[in-house]
Amino acid sequence: MALQYRGLTFAAAATASIGEDDFSKDGTGVGQLWEPATGLLCDYLQAAASSSLRGAHVLELGAGLGAPGLLCARLGAARVTLTDYHPLVLERLRASVLLNLGAASSAAVERFAWGGAPPHCGAQPLLLGADLGVSERAAELLAAGVKACLAPGGVFLYAHQERRAIVREGEGKFRREDTDSALERLVAALRPLHCRTFYSRRVEDGLGERVLLIGFGEAASLAGMPDWREPSQEDLKNGNAEGWHESIAKRPRHEQEQV
Numbered sequence: 001m002a003l004q005y006r007g008l009t010f011a012a013a014a015t016a017s018i019g020e021d022d023f024s025k026d027g028t029g030v031g032q033l034w035e036p037a038t039g040l041l042c043d044y045l046q047a048a049a050s051s052s053l054r055g056a057h058v059l060e061l062g063a064g065l066g067a068p069g070l071l072c073a074r075l076g077a078a079r080v081t082l083t084d085y086h087p088l089v090l091e092r093l094r095a096s097v098l099l100n101l102g103a104a105s106s107a108a109v110e111r112f113a114w115g116g117a118p119p120h121c122g123a124q125p126l127l128l129g130a131d132l133g134v135s136e137r138a139a140e141l142l143a144a145g146v147k148a149c150l151a152p153g154g155v156f157l158y159a160h161q162e163r164r165a166i167v168r169e170g171e172g173k174f175r176r177e178d179t180d181s182a183l184e185r186l187v188a189a190l191r192p193l194h195c196r197t198f199y200s201r202r203v204e205d206g207l208g209e210r211v212l213l214i215g216f217g218e219a220a221s222l223a224g225m226p227d228w229r230e231p232s233q234e235d236l237k238n239g240n241a242e243g244w245h246e247s248i249a250k251r252p253r254h255e256q257e258q259v
């Protein structure tokens with residue numbers, strides 16, 4: 001059965017379904033739509049970055065359903081490459097490209113396992129990803145994938161849902177960690193790239209965690225990326241449904257939040 005999301009149609013795999021045997025050792029499924037990280041990334045692309053996407057070359061890592069990448073193609077990107085490693089995911093991505101963009105589309109689907117040989121398309125100036133570094137090991141592999149695919153001066157735009165582990169202490173007590181160790185590992189592994197948080201919103205799970213929109217790249221490249229906030233009730237009353245955005249370089253330094 002096809003899935004509708006953001007005005008896009010996503011095909012089901014033509015052969016078999018992706019089952020429990022395809023899950024990674026981290027317990028995360030492959031080929032899935034991970035909300036709310038995917039939603040935040042798509043919100044940003046539609047509201048703030050749509051004008052800068054026209055003519056852009058984009059590569060999505062760990063595409064899964066490929067929503068952000070396909071959205072970029074709809075918004076005018078000149079070339080979009082959707083990458084993943086699982087054969088059923090790649091099959092479904094190719095079918096979704098045909099459904100949404102047609103046979104003449106410049107969008108391509110390539111197999112890419114992080115840490116392996118880079119995709120044939122070569123390094124690209126804009127990389128996308130949503131909720132990929134879910135463990136410290138996954139974060140290390142993701143960093144290797146970013147380094148293999150990011151062109152000099154490029155930006156990796158990444159949406160990440162915080163996950164703070166619950167650890168058991170003495171006397172049977174439990175404590176939630178203060179930080180997200182997987183995200184910390186990703187930031188460390190991607191150095192010397194700079195890191196900026198463009199936006200964060202609370203996840204409605206009762207745990208107080210956030211989903212973050214983060215950019216990795218050279219300082220000048222990140223300064224040229226548009227900043228964004230969601231529309232307020234006042235914005236909506238005034239007919240501004242896209243929210244506010246401007247170059248992050250125009251903001252006071254103390255407002256250029258770091259992870």
